[in-house]
Amino acid sequence: MKRLLINIKKLVHVEDQPVPYLRGAEMNQVKEIANAFLEIEDGKIARFGEMSDLHGGDIAGVAEVLDCEGKWVIPGLVDSHTHLVFAEPRAQEFEDRIHGLTYEEIAARGGGILNSAAKLADKPEEDLYDEAMTRLEEMIHTGTTGVEIKSGYGLTTEAELKMLRVAQRIKRMSPIPVRVTFLGAHAFPPEYKENKEGYIDLIINEMIPAVAREELADYIDVFCEKGYFDLEQTDRILAAGVKHGLRPKVHVNQFNAFGGIETSINHGALSVDHLEVMNPEDFDALLKSECMPVALPSCSFFLSIPYTPGRELIDKGLPLALATDYNPGSTPSGNLLFVWSLACIIMKLTPTEALVALTHNAAFALGLEKEMGSIAVGKRANLIISEDMNSLGHIPYHFGRNSLDRVIINGTDFRHLEP
């Protein structure tokens, strides 16, 4: 089936020869076509160009022509870091923080990730699935057209596999591409508080082999942080994951910088995520690698912690991706449009740099760059169409508002997820 978008005010980030990702100054230099058309065939981008190159005969065989007068057509956004499957919100901790407790203090009292794990243990798979799908639908309405889902609120073999099965079901049923990450090393369960080695052993010798055997994950993650998994434990867990075909995407440098980036890179990490605290050696390690740094500004906003130095990363010639980190503890929001605003307002990225970080580079951070992230022939027609506007900055400028006219998934207007 063919669909034709015509009179597009600006068609943003077109590529004739697609590249895997953009870095440094390239992130501000995307190609745009004014007064453009875009042809979609069988859910993929088939052709695009200036309206003057479109002729009467091009309309033949087209099922629908959509007039985009005044609107911009943009690659769909990609969320490369979420904890979308969880049992309950943690609004009480939100209030505890208002009264002065920190995220780390709440965790030390048995709240935080352990609180979510206790709630998830009792929740049926069916309910976890339904609630995660409701969240996913909300995310698609704010432009998300590809997503990662982590486990990590199980912390027993049974519950981790349960979370991953839910994520795999979402992967099968969702109209947008989903990638799944195993995060058994998210926190030490209370019963292993005095026997950390026992939990590492469980992850390496039981969980990872089971996850690989049942093909439940694409990637492996570790929360490499003081009070969670140290460098040596991270090193061993990532090595075991890689041995079983799981490429690392790692939580590092959220509160402390102590070498997690280099360790992740040594294991061929696809991305390192958070990076709120960075040492000079961390920048050097990234500069020598092909690993995508991922910033999560909504987490910084919600926890009132430092923001990833995104401006500095780009100015040093590095690439950058942006994601939500959607989870009940540090980021109860899956809204990438808000991330776009924070990236511009707080991190001082230009609207174009932030767009590249939310599309092309985010697709790379999820291994989806060949099928998503830019307007290129053969890529999936996952697109966002703006309301009438005069500049790309219109979208992040209107923070907290949805300035999208529609979201197109595989060439079709998104309305609702099928039950």
Ligand SMILES: N=CN[C@@H](CCC(=O)O)C(=O)O
């Ligand atoms: N920092 C580790 N994991 C999540 C938060 C998990 C939680 O608090 O439930 C994050 O990326 O922020």
Ligand SMILES: [Zn+2]
């Ligand atoms: Zn996270």
